[in-house]
Amino acid sequence: MRIVVLTGGIGGARFLVGVRAYARSVGAEVTAVVNVGDDVRMHGLQICPDLDSVMYTLGGAADPERGWGRVGETWVVKEELARYGAEPSWFGLGDKDTATHLVRTTMLNAGYPLSAVTAALCERWQPGLAMLPATDDRLETHVVVDVDGERKAIHFQEWWVRYRGDVPTHRFVFVGADAAKPAAGVLEAIGSADVVLIAPSNPVVSIAPILAVSALREAVAGGPAPVVGVSPIIGGSPVRGMADRCLATLGVEVSAAGVGRLYGARADGGLLDGWLVDDTDAGAAVPGVTTRAVPLWMTDETATAKMVEEAIDLAGPRTGDAERRGEAE
Amino acid sequence: MRIVVLTGGIGGARFLVGVRAYARSVGAEVTAVVNVGDDVRMHGLQICPDLDSVMYTLGGAADPERGWGRVGETWVVKEELARYGAEPSWFGLGDKDTATHLVRTTMLNAGYPLSAVTAALCERWQPGLAMLPATDDRLETHVVVDVDGERKAIHFQEWWVRYRGDVPTHRFVFVGADAAKPAAGVLEAIGSADVVLIAPSNPVVSIAPILAVSALREAVAGGPAPVVGVSPIIGGSPVRGMADRCLATLGVEVSAAGVGRLYGARADGGLLDGWLVDDTDAGAAVPGVTTRAVPLWMTDETATAKMVEEAIDLAGPRTGDAERRGEAE
Numbered sequence: 001m002r003i004v005v006l007t008g009g010i011g012g013a014r015f016l017v018g019v020r021a022y023a024r025s026v027g028a029e030v031t032a033v034v035n036v037g038d039d040v041r042m043h044g045l046q047i048c049p050d051l052d053s054v055m056y057t058l059g060g061a062a063d064p065e066r067g068w069g070r071v072g073e074t075w076v077v078k079e080e081l082a083r084y085g086a087e088p089s090w091f092g093l094g095d096k097d098t099a100t101h102l103v104r105t106t107m108l109n110a111g112y113p114l115s116a117v118t119a120a121l122c123e124r125w126q127p128g129l130a131m132l133p134a135t136d137d138r139l140e141t142h143v144v145v146d147v148d149g150e151r152k153a154i155h156f157q158e159w160w161v162r163y164r165g166d167v168p169t170h171r172f173v174f175v176g177a178d179a180a181k182p183a184a185g186v187l188e189a190i191g192s193a194d195v196v197l198i199a200p201s202n203p204v205v206s207i208a209p210i211l212a213v214s215a216l217r218e219a220v221a222g223g224p225a226p227v228v229g230v231s232p233i234i235g236g237s238p239v240r241g242m243a244d245r246c247l248a249t250l251g252v253e254v255s256a257a258g259v260g261r262l263y264g265a266r267a268d269g270g271l272l273d274g275w276l277v278d279d280t281d282a283g284a285a286v287p288g289v290t291t292r293a294v295p296l297w298m299t300d301e302t303a304t305a306k307m308v309e310e311a312i313d314l315a316g317p318r319t320g321d322a323e324r325r326g327e328a329e
Numbered sequence: 330m331r332i333v334v335l336t337g338g339i340g341g342a343r344f345l346v347g348v349r350a351y352a353r354s355v356g357a358e359v360t361a362v363v364n365v366g367d368d369v370r371m372h373g374l375q376i377c378p379d380l381d382s383v384m385y386t387l388g389g390a391a392d393p394e395r396g397w398g399r400v401g402e403t404w405v406v407k408e409e410l411a412r413y414g415a416e417p418s419w420f421g422l423g424d425k426d427t428a429t430h431l432v433r434t435t436m437l438n439a440g441y442p443l444s445a446v447t448a449a450l451c452e453r454w455q456p457g458l459a460m461l462p463a464t465d466d467r468l469e470t471h472v473v474v475d476v477d478g479e480r481k482a483i484h485f486q487e488w489w490v491r492y493r494g495d496v497p498t499h500r501f502v503f504v505g506a507d508a509a510k511p512a513a514g515v516l517e518a519i520g521s522a523d524v525v526l527i528a529p530s531n532p533v534v535s536i537a538p539i540l541a542v543s544a545l546r547e548a549v550a551g552g553p554a555p556v557v558g559v560s561p562i563i564g565g566s567p568v569r570g571m572a573d574r575c576l577a578t579l580g581v582e583v584s585a586a587g588v589g590r591l592y593g594a595r596a597d598g599g600l601l602d603g604w605l606v607d608d609t610d611a612g613a614a615v616p617g618v619t620t621r622a623v624p625l626w627m628t629d630e631t632a633t634a635k636m637v638e639e640a641i642d643l644a645g646p647r648t649g650d651a652e653r654r655g656e657a658e
Contacts, residue, residue: 043431043432043435044373044431044434044435044438045431074403074405074424076403076405076424076425076428077406077424077425077427077428077431078428079428080424080425080427080428080429081428081431081432083428083453084428084429084432084450084453085452085453086428086431086432086435095403095405095406095409095424095427096405096406096409098406098409098424098427099405099406099407099408099409099410099412099413099415100409100413102372102373102374102406102410102415103372103410103413103415105373106372106373106415109373121413123414124412124413124414
């Protein structure tokens with residue numbers, strides 16, 4: 001069996017730990033297609049927060065408390081940059097992380113595509129699955145906000161880290177998406193997948209930038225594999241992060257059903273065949289999509305692998321056989 | 330009074346501490362013209378060892394034990410780069426140092442010349458004198474060596490740090506010197522100087538790359554200011570570093586007289602009006618150059634300032650008045 005997972009960073013990384021465990025138990029191959037919309041060049045370093053979160057988490061080197069970055073991280077470089085007055089100073093640039101960024105930036109500047117760079121970095125981390133950026137092209141999520149009485153577009157990282165999303169926010173723009181092509185290997189992975197899973201990542205700023213690569217979205221929506229999403233909302237709140245702020249910006253209800261409808265049914269030009277929600281949200285209906293309610297808290301690897309098993313089960317063998325289908329509105 | 334000092338890194342930095350002390354006592358202005366031949370790009374970072382040694386030393390942040398780099402330095406980035414297998418792994422890239430290189434590289438990549446970048450970095454360090462790179466252009470010292478039975482040119486840093494100069498060495502090449510122009514401000518400083526001092530730095534790999542910028546050499550050799558050098562050799566040995574290995578490669582005698590003759594008298598197309606040697610080397614004769622023997626050990630700021638005072642005194646008011654002139658051969 002071949003599993004493709006569309007995923008963002010921290011929550012998606014935790015989900016992937018469960019996918020990997022499940023895949024090992026059944027002998028499946030996994031390809032993670034990772035969001036690059038968060039990527040940003042700071043202090044001359046190309047920083048890929050979601051790729052790094054996935055890589056460090058699967059490599060057993062992520063900080064379990066903070067959720068992002070490396071365990072045992074130190075902050076000398078960041079403190080020194082601040083002493084020079086170098087901006088931005090609000091970004092959490094750890095020393096260990098800096099080495100990752102240096103290797104990546106050096107390879108990118110030498111002409112290697114991000115997918116090849118990611119593979120090279122993964123030789124150290126051995127994540128146990130294939131990691132691909134959604135695209136090798138520049139694709140950055142910018143956010144149109146009002147700051148100091150002025151409307152302007154800022155990088156997603158500035159919105160997320162500096163402002164904690166707490167500024168008047170109008171919309172998200174995926175700069176470069178129009179021209180971006182899927183990274184090497186992405187279309188092949190999706191085309192040969194037995195199932196495509198959408199991780200319980202932020203739908204607006206983690207999954208949407210992946211799908212903003214039009215050829216990638218078409219490969220998923222029009223491909224042979226059933227597509228099952230896992231809700232990032234449990235009982236009206238995001239499992240982690242600021243999906244609520246992001247969904248509010250789009251005018252989307254912060255609920256399992258709201259996000260399911262945002263993705264939409266394949267039959268209606270959307271993405272989903274199946275939608276996995278938490279027991280709490282058992283009543284969530286997504287028109288044209290088979291939903292199933294199971295425990296969605298990723299408390300540990302076993303619980304998460306069980307979730308993944310439910311998602312895979314929901315996908316097939318024939319998606320049409322699945323038990324409950326949301327009513328069309 | 331205006332003093333210009335041609336200088337390399339560690340030894341030159343220590344000398345400059347004395348120059349600064351002397352200059353403060355007499356109200357003089359100092360411009361240090363610093364070697365860039367050691368500069369190298371590693372892991373995407375533009376590293377300027379001599380500029381940094383001078384900056385950190387004058388800024389009170391140099392490591393007094395190691396001689397180079399920052400006091401209280403940590404090595405997380407370097408260890409992590411090694412874990413990735415990133416080469417070169419033999420270079421001492423400290424975490425604090427990395428921040429300096431990030432700021433520098435970012436500014437260079439944005440188009441600022443090295444002289445402007447150096448001035449920006451010095452806003453933090455307040456070295457108490459003007460620091461200028463010899464050139465804003467690329468000028469790198471490479472070394473023609475035999476390694477593993479093969480003759481090849483390696484970067485000076487590889488020769489110095491990786492091999493400790495302990496490989497068959499044929500010659501030093503200043504790559505880019507033909508096209509390099511003096512950095513902004515250098516010719517003005519030399520042209521308006523009352524005296525030009527040559528620090529007791531390595532003549533072959535610290536001072537020669539500066540003078541390899543032909544317009545700079547002409548400004549010194551043909552300029553109005555008297556030129557006084559300070560011997561880096563005391564009693565047949567370098568005060569520090571590997572000047573002996575370098576001089577041997579050129580077939581130059583490792584002595585105060587040998588280095589003085591290497592620089593040569595201005596009247597003979599060389600550089601020097603005066604040559605300050607250690608008491609031990611009181612007999613050193615350099616044809617056409619006034620020599621003076623004084624204690625040259627830079628044991629502390631006061632001793633070094635006293636050396637500088639002697640050098641300045643040797644320079645004028647009329648160089649022709651100086652007490653002892655080497656015999657022409």
